[in-house]
Amino acid sequence: MSGSPISSNVRVLPTNNQVKALQTSLRNSSTRREDFIFCADRLSRLAVEEGLNLLPSSPTVVTTPTGSEYEGVQFSSRICGVSMMRSGEAMELALRDCCQSIRIGKLLIKRKNPDEEPTVFYAKLPPDAHERAVFLMHPLLDTGASLLKAVALLKERRVPESSIIILNLFSTDEGIRSILDVHPDVRILTTEIGTACPSHFGQIYFGAR
Template sequence: MSTARKLQTRNHLEIDNLHLLPQTNQLRALHTIIRDRGARREDFVFYSGRIIRLLIETGLGLLPFEPCEVETPVGRRYEGRRFASQLCGVSIARAGESMEAELRAVCRSVRIGKILIQRDKTTKLPRLYYSSLPRDIARCHVLLLDPMLATGGTALAAIQVLLDRGVAEANIIFVNLIAVLEGIAAVTKRYPDVKIVTSSIEEGLNENAYMMPGIGDFGDRYFGTEA
């Protein structure tokens, strides 16, 4: 899949650098399980993990690669590929931490930073409370992890943290489970070189800024807590 590809949404908008997973029956079946309000927590964790693994693999496919030749067990040469840059993950706490295990499963030695951003109760604006990132993150391609992209406020704040640490905008891949066009537009308008990988584009936001049909509070459902 080309990093410069344009994806046409259901509303006939063309958005650069948006990568939607193929909407197969299998993916829809996985979404059916985790969207069910009566789903057991162990099922929610397991099946959302399967979707996250697909998202991570898609995100890795957007990284730069370079030629790498190896010799096979039968003595032939194989013209392969290998990652051409350093990689790190950054999860937006708390829900983004649910995606760390799937990243580690496919990139065993990957370093993972954390960013904590919460909405200020007075100003209603996202506020950075904590960040812990690799010292050399400016030289890395970054998989930014957060399951939900709703209004885009948290994502914009997290991306700015990475930019302030020297990460190139084009080296950020934002991986999320579900998104709405409002959030996608907010991110791509301010940071057009950031790539977005998602498994579903929702119908929209309701009056309380919840995604519809949605999935509920992903972090609470995944970690077994209550808001």
Template sequence: GSQVSYDNASDEMPTQEEGMQMKEKDHTEEMEENVVPVEIETGEVMHPALVVSTSKAYKALFTKMRDVRTKSEDFVPYSKRAMRLLAEDALAEFPSQKITIQTPCGPCEGVKTLDPSEMCAVSIVRSGDALLESVRECLPGISVGKILIQRDESHPDKIPKLFYSKLPPNVQKKFVLLCDPMLATGGSAIMALDVLVVKYKISQHRIIFANMICAPEGIKAVGKAYPKIKIVTACIDSHLNDDKFIVPGLGDYGDRFFNTQE
């Protein structure tokens, strides 16, 4: 993904208030400038703010993760490696500011990222907890929130139900990374985003949704409900099957990661 930069008219660093205003302005502009993925067959826009992580490492890691023969004890380390890549790319999509630092050999241009105190990582329990831990490995000081949503497996559309949400104080002032490895129908993601936007009053442009593998149906559903919220994913798969699982996908991420398969 691309980094956001903030150029000030003078060489002086902006005040904290000015910096935040620039962050919000430029963050919104960056999302509008992203290349918009379209479906080749229909030309339909899947999502106005979708970023696909492009590390070459994913191909080999996903091969192991998708393989039905891969046991949980092997699935977990491959998954953690892939999630760490995704976590870094998703965090890199948040606002940053151009700075110049001094190396042992001379000056060098770089970027200053958000302080962890300005951010919050929120997991959709239970699968999202796995991705959340990779985010915390990148930023140990980040605050954490939890949203518990479960699909009604007896319903033909696998409709989601909200059971619990707990977020840090003043979360509406933070930049939020929502974590869930799989985006299938989009039902759980939209419900979680409803919690963030409606209940906790978090501005859409402050939220990024990170997931490992997604289906076009889920991308379009989330894009229709929340077009200003950026999605960062590692892979767009083909479609959903009749059981609302991603194809080819990798099965139930939570069951495979937490070793609870029957």
């Protein structure tokens, strides 16, 4: 990770031995597929849980079964998920585990040819996505080209830029800057900012190789 923060809108999951061990397994070429999936699901769960901390909340008081009052908090905005097909679908289980009955949309964005801009091939969003905080799930943020297209589409569907939270596992400094240069109010939650993303992630997770 770079020495100074890129933006106050970027949050990196606090690094500890558990997080580092999961990242190591996901980058290790000798990790078995079943172990890879297990580690990816665990790391995704940690990212989702940290992402929930970015949501606005308000104080609330509830009555406990013993009749006493407890001063707590409750989320003050509804949320939905949008996964970038196909690799983003690897993070859906973690989101469903943390957020019961959450609505999840899907975007398929890819290049027709390597030298062309990404194209939207499929877009299915919850009809009220513009009224919710949107967790945009994409494990790898490399150049940021696909996510730029995804954020632009969400804004076209009336989702406020400040309501978009990108949930990510591995990112590059270049990719993050490419997003924030165009969409400065988008928030990004990642577990690692490095020089390269593990491009094999989707292939191993979904058994494509």
